[in-house]
Amino acid sequence: MRSIHHRVDLLRVLAHHVRIHILEELCKGVKCVSDFEEFLQISQPNISQHLNLLRRHGVIDYYNDGRLRCYFLKDPIVPDLLAVLKKNYIEELPAPACCPVTKKGKYPGNRRH
Amino acid sequence: MRSIHHRVDLLRVLAHHVRIHILEELCKGVKCVSDFEEFLQISQPNISQHLNLLRRHGVIDYYNDGRLRCYFLKDPIVPDLLAVLKKNYIEELPAPACCPVTKKGKYPGNRRH
């Protein structure tokens, strides 16, 4: 079982527009580097850098097919995470009833609020 | 409905050990700054900075109670996200059957694999 600490490190790797876009596409299926070039408006070396970062962190992997390098999704947290990112939340969480007590605070004075 | 772009920005804000710890505690209930000082091993000003960042991004909010400032969770994505981070995944995603076709690649030559 991966520790929360490890998962936060993973989160930092995923929290980037380009890498999220890459992962969204990989959720649909295998893609080679030049497939990514079609929709990512960044240079090929930069795409390779992002792919390499994701791979080093075990998020994706690849196999070679001729001179194409075919990337696919490996870490099962990715679809779940993307689902949460895309989920439509209607309301904010309810504000706490006034005034619950913090650990510190059974506040002694007259409270102004 | 928040765009995926906006959500990735949010993800970047959340992807930090201290801030995740803060949010885990806020899931349990309202906390004032000195409550956080008890378990976060960082300076009070630094705690305030993290809280301020989270608030600027609409993740949390606060009310004042005397001289205590009581923070609470506001964005409903947080519990869902923490649940995914803590979820226990047994296996990797299945590697794709050999060899699905990338957009680019109905590869013409003899494939080495």
Next chain:
DNA sequence: CAAATATATTCAAATATAATAATATTTTTA
């Protein structure tokens, strides 16, 4: 085997993020 194609690597520059240190603000209490 040379040229072409697909992709990767490395280094440096630019930028963003985080922590520290010092100080300020606000509210309460004596």
Next chain:
DNA sequence: TAAAAATATTATTATATTTGAATATATTTG
């Protein structure tokens, strides 16, 4: 109203991330 308590702000320094440019590698094709 001065001191204490709780928290915030600002500027500076340190560190990490991101991109760009140039170049390298691997594989296939002719």
